[in-house]
Amino acid sequence: MNHNEFYELMAELLxxxxxxxxxxxxxxxxxxxxxxAVLSFIAMADCELDVVVDATKxxxxxxxxxxxxxxxxKISS
Numbered sequence: 001m002n003h004n005e006f007y008e009l010m011a012e013l014l015x016x017x018x019x020x021x022x023x024x025x026x027x028x029x030x031x032x033x034x035x036x037a038v039l040s041f042i043a044m045a046d047c048e049l050d051v052v053v054d055a056t057k058x059x060x061x062x063x064x065x066x067x068x069x070x071x072x073x074k075i076s077s
Contacts, residue, residue: 001048001049001074001075001076002075002076002077003023003065003068003075003076003077006064006068006071006075007021007022007023007064008021009044009048010041010064010067013037013040013041013044014030014031014032014033014037015031015032016030016031016032021064022064023063023064023065023068024063024064024065025063025064026062026063027061027062027063027064027066027067028062030064038055038058041053041058041067042055042058045070045071049071049074050074051070051071051072051074053070053071054070057070058070
């Protein structure tokens, strides 16, 4: 998966317009970023990318690219 595909998945997960989501998007400013979205992100990482994300690390993420970094080498340039 590349970054653009990841941003599209995040937009779908957050029920947001794709134009609102990019690597520099601040998580606190995104519509619908709440505890349910966190669970959905964890599920998406597991189902789509076979990555187990530590939920406690999500709280340290400030941007969408910080979330992508949690997925390691599953997100390519």
